[in-house]
Amino acid sequence: MHSGRKFLHLGKTIDEINVGDRAELSKTISSTDIYLYAGITGDLNPLYLDWNYTEKTHFRAPIAPGILTCGLADAVLANKLPGAGCITVREKFKFLHPVRSGDTITTDAEVMDVNRERGRITVKFKSYNQAGVQVLEGESVVIPAERRLTALEAVWEGF
Amino acid sequence: MPEYICRIGKTIEDLKPGQKATLSKTVSEADIYMYLGITGDLNPLFLDETYARHTRFKGTIVPGVFTAGLVTAAIDMELPGPGTVTVFQDFCYRNPVRSDDTVTTEITVEKVDKEKNEVLLHCICKNQEGTLVLEGEVIAKPRPLHAKKGDGK
Numbered sequence: 001m002h003s004g005r006k007f008l009h010l011g012k013t014i015d016e017i018n019v020g021d022r023a024e025l026s027k028t029i030s031s032t033d034i035y036l037y038a039g040i041t042g043d044l045n046p047l048y049l050d051w052n053y054t055e056k057t058h059f060r061a062p063i064a065p066g067i068l069t070c071g072l073a074d075a076v077l078a079n080k081l082p083g084a085g086c087i088t089v090r091e092k093f094k095f096l097h098p099v100r101s102g103d104t105i106t107t108d109a110e111v112m113d114v115n116r117e118r119g120r121i122t123v124k125f126k127s128y129n130q131a132g133v134q135v136l137e138g139e140s141v142v143i144p145a146e147r148r149l150t151a152l153e154a155v156w157e158g159f
Numbered sequence: 160m161p162e163y164i165c166r167i168g169k170t171i172e173d174l175k176p177g178q179k180a181t182l183s184k185t186v187s188e189a190d191i192y193m194y195l196g197i198t199g200d201l202n203p204l205f206l207d208e209t210y211a212r213h214t215r216f217k218g219t220i221v222p223g224v225f226t227a228g229l230v231t232a233a234i235d236m237e238l239p240g241p242g243t244v245t246v247f248q249d250f251c252y253r254n255p256v257r258s259d260d261t262v263t264t265e266i267t268v269e270k271v272d273k274e275k276n277e278v279l280l281h282c283i284c285k286n287q288e289g290t291l292v293l294e295g296e297v298i299a300k301p302r303p304l305h306a307k308k309g310d311g312k
Contacts, residue, residue: 025199033197036193036197037194037228040190040193040194041184041225041228041229041232042182042184042229042232043231043232043236044241045236045242045243046241046242047235047241047243047244057242057303065228066231066245066248067224067227067245067248070224070227071194071198071222071224071225071228074198074200074222074223075198075199075200075201077200077202078200078201078202078204079199079200079201084201084202084203084204085202085203085204085214086202086204087204088224089251089252090249090250090251090252091223091224091227091248091249091250092247092250093247093249095246095247146214146215
C-alpha cells in the first residue's frame with residue numbers, strides 16, 4: 001500500500017501537518033472570470049452583471065460572486081496546504097466586503113486543528129483585497145491526500 | 160433581452176418560512192475545466208483519472224465548491240431571486256458529484272428576519288438518483304425594497 005517514493009506530486013499527508021502551518025495564494029479576479037463563472041453555474045444575478053441595477057443598490061457597481069472568492073480559498077488547499085489530493089468535507093464562509101473585477105485577492109490559510117484519529121484537519125481562511133481589506137472569513141474541514149500511488153502502480157497505469 | 164435577465168427577486172416582504180424552490184443543472188466536463196481554470200484549483204482528484212481511480216472515490220469528482228455554486232445559483236435565480244446578496248454559507252459535502260450528473264438544488268426558507276433584512280435558507284442538493292450530495296445553510300439578504308430593475312437610467 002505505501003511507498004516511500006513520491007511518484008505523483010501529491011500534497012502533505014496528515015502526519016506532515018501541524019497546527020499553525022500557513023500558506024497563501026493570490027489571484028486577480030478579471031471580469032472574464034465573473035462572466036465565465038455566471039455562464040457555467042447559470043447564476044445570472046444582476047448584482048454581478050448589470051450596471052443599471054447595481055447603481056440603485058449600495059454597491060454602486062457590479063460585484064464578484066462571493067462563491068468565486070471561496071473557490072480561490074479552496075485553491076490554496078489543493079495547491080499548497082495540505083496540497084494536491086485533499087478532499088473538502090465541510091466549508092463555512094462569511095462574506096465581509098464586496099469583491100470587484102480587477103481586485104487581487106490574497107487568501108491566507110492557517111491550520112487550526114489536526115485530528116489524526118479521524119484523519120481530518122481544520123483550516124481557517126482569511127482573504128484580503130489589494131488594499132488590505134478583509135473580504136472573506138472561512139473555515140474548511142479537509143481530509144489530506146490519503147496515500148501515494150506506488151511506483152509500480154503508476155507504471156502499470158501507463159499501459 | 161431574455162426574460163430571465165429581466166426578472167427581479169423577492170423582497171423580504173414576499174418571503175415566508177416554508178417557501179420552497181428548486182433548480183436543476185447537469186454538470187458537464189467543460190463546466191469543471193472552466194471552473195478549475197478560473198479558480199486555479201488544480202487538485203488531481205478533479206483532473207487526474209489515474210490518480211482518482213486509486214482513491215476512495217474510484218474516479219474524478221466535481222469540486223465541492225462548484226456544487227456550492229449551483230446552490231448560490233438557485234438562491235440568486237429562484238428564491239429569493241435576482242438581486243440577492245449572500246452573507247454567510249455553511250455547506251457539508253455528503254457524497255461525490257461526477258461529471259454528467261444532474262444536480263437538483265432545493266431551497267427552503269427557514270427564518271425571516273425583517274429588521275436585519277436577512278433570511279435563513281436550508282439547502283439540499285441531490286443527484287439524478289436521489290442521493291444527497293450537499294446539505295447546508297445560507298444567510299442571504301434579499302433584494303432591497305428600493306432597487307428595481309430598469310430604473311437605473
